[in-house]
Amino acid sequence: MSNNLETTHHLLIDGEFSTEEAQTILMTLIGDKIRFHQQENLSHEERFGSSSERSRFRIDQLLQTRSDLTAVINEAKASGERLAINCNIEITRLSP
Template identity: 45%
Template sequence: MTKEADTRSYRLINGVFYPEEASQLLLTLIEDKISFHKRNDWSRRERFGEVDRTSVQRVKELRQTKTDLAALIAEAAAAGMKLTISGNIEITLTPE
């Protein structure tokens, strides 16, 4: 590997979904991220006796995102619409 930053992109989600499918996909993803950050916070509290402020803040943000997405999906369902979802993850490798 070189000493320069190296960015790579991966497609995680790409498709058209019924509201029920979109709900299951997106809300499960968000719940998994919430669980990840809650575990980080718990681990930091157990090991060091301090709060993981980054994880606590991220849980708040993710809960708001979950609420917003649930409302959007409910709106699509009520209107008889499908949802087109695209989601990429971008990873940058940087030297220390």
């Protein structure tokens, strides 16, 4: 196994948005991730007869993140502010 792991970086979101746009973008991303883990959990239950600890943990984290982001967006909306969002994806290839 090599210690030289290849990591790539990809810009997913980069811009200034109204609070409505920011809410749509961020809640869609988080909602998709929650649905992914819900499906993973259901699949795990069907195969193994128990829920996936990892998926349940991630769902809880994502629900908290959604709540936190909603608060930030609502505060910005109340103040008439726009939001700058920058989101990078970092992918590291791992040896099997």
